[in-house]
Amino acid sequence: MHESAVFLHHNANCHHTIPYTKNSRFLKILNLQKGVSENKMSEHNSEKYLLENAAVNIFIQIYNQNYKDQLTIQVRQERPDVILAHAGQEFSGLEITHLFYDSQQAKVLLGRSEDDFDRIETMDKSIDTLNELIKKKERIYRDLGLSHDLSLLIRNASPIYGMTDFLKHKECIYKSYVFTNIWFLSRDGDGEWLLTDLLQP
Structure with a gap:
């Protein structure tokens, strides 16, 4: 994969400060239809698939708009979540995950809880959560010995903190x-999805 950071319509002066409401635009995107199955595991897997599918489609759209190396989905599987085909007939893996502030925010944004998420989010806690998420995925794949390159895609679900906020603290993000x-993958003040590689300076 290319290593350069990518931004789409990025405005460095914008901050994502939209407060959480149950009618927020992000909730409308993430609030998925339930009742796929009475079995909770099947319901969870269906929800997970839909979230991952939305994230990878946004990722590919932005990536292909900015690089000559056009990506397509070759295979959907469990680990990693997606095998991507490159224009040069090469393949790479993509693990997909979502960044929620904590489990309660995840339940509220996904429509699993009727309670309002009324906690005050802090940037420090958001960075800590992001770092733990990266370390968790690292532990899973460290010793697998995959035969292809593997990238991690993190979609930011915070209604409060956007791309600019995280980039201001990039030096604190675990590599x-x-x-x-x-x-x-994150929105910012203008509501547009933006993409950057956190491993790049």
């Missing part, structure tokens, strides 16, 4: 070189 790239 795991188990991954060829750590792609960070």
